[in-house]
Amino acid sequence: MVRRIGTVVALLLALNAAAQEEIYIRPGLLKASATIAPGKMLNRTVNTIYLSGFLEYHIEKNLSLRGDTYWYIDGTAEKATDVTLRNASRTYFGVFYHKNVKNWDNYLGFQPGLSFLRFGAISNKTSVCPSFALTAGTSFYVWKYFHFFANLSYVNSIAHGINGGSMRADELIFSAGLGFNLNTKK
């Protein structure tokens, strides 16, 4: 058992040492991923699940342009009186500021965008809502083609045109997983 743990630790250290040989975060870095992202609505007791993806390009070592899309899969309400989404998709594009230590990258982002929201139980109309996202996250680049990431995004949106008044649809959405990266410049 001790030997196995020792082997795993040695492997992790070797991976870490290998990862430190080359710094992958530099201008021209292109990265993308798709993952499953759980969310929590902040104005009602509703939990959501999205399929999310992003595409990002580093114009500087510490600055990138990034687009994110979230596609609603399903949601559950803890209170029967809370309304869940029937359909939703959210798309954002904006700028990210990065602070990195070797291949470990921490970042904050601001992205204007649009949300398409339909609360099926109370309205059959899809509301096209101006929206924005604030994102904080971290990534660790393990190789020139792979990185691991974790993001937490606050998305702000209000669905209008609903009988009885508008409905806020702010959410915290968490996403994490394996990402793909490629340096487009030498």
Added chain:
Amino acid sequence: MKLLIAAMLLLGSFTFAQPLNQKNSQGGMFSLGVRTTLSTFNHGEFGNTGMGVGGQFRLQFADHVNSDWFFDYITGDIEDFAHRTDYHIGWSVIYYPTKNLTPKVRPYVLGGHCFDYTRLVDNSNATNFMERWSSAVQGGLGAHFNLSQRLDLSVVSQYMIHLGSDVHADLHNGAVEFHQEKGASLEGHLLFHVGINYNIGDLW
């Protein structure tokens, strides 16, 4: 269509791959961006704030004079019985009063014109609505926070005065009624924008 997408990708990769070369003055600089808008009040009434999203491009005329061409899509409530959607398309001239041409923070004054389409809709009956086309003038203050040679984050506050008939919604005996009143009015929106712009290149 595929050819167009390929051409856009090639153009994008070309501009991203090159350092920004300034030919003579800052005149000719062309940049593209997106922005978020907060409309803090409509027609003199606080509350019923609107949220918007839009895009803009800037074409700089001279070292201290720029232009901003924008489109905004803004939605907001009218109490809980109706909602409004505003589409703004327009331009502003930007004047930079400071001598330093490449500071980290570059404040500016702006003024310009805008064309608007406004649509008010009853929340309980989408066929009950009123729409209006109008023009507007706007003026305000802003600042670019230059994050890099090519990228800036801009914060702007501007007041937009509509020149046209006034439209508003009321609730009478439970029914939503829309009213359009003739005559110019000096009421409008106080708008706040936060946006980013990417400098594509120097056109002349």
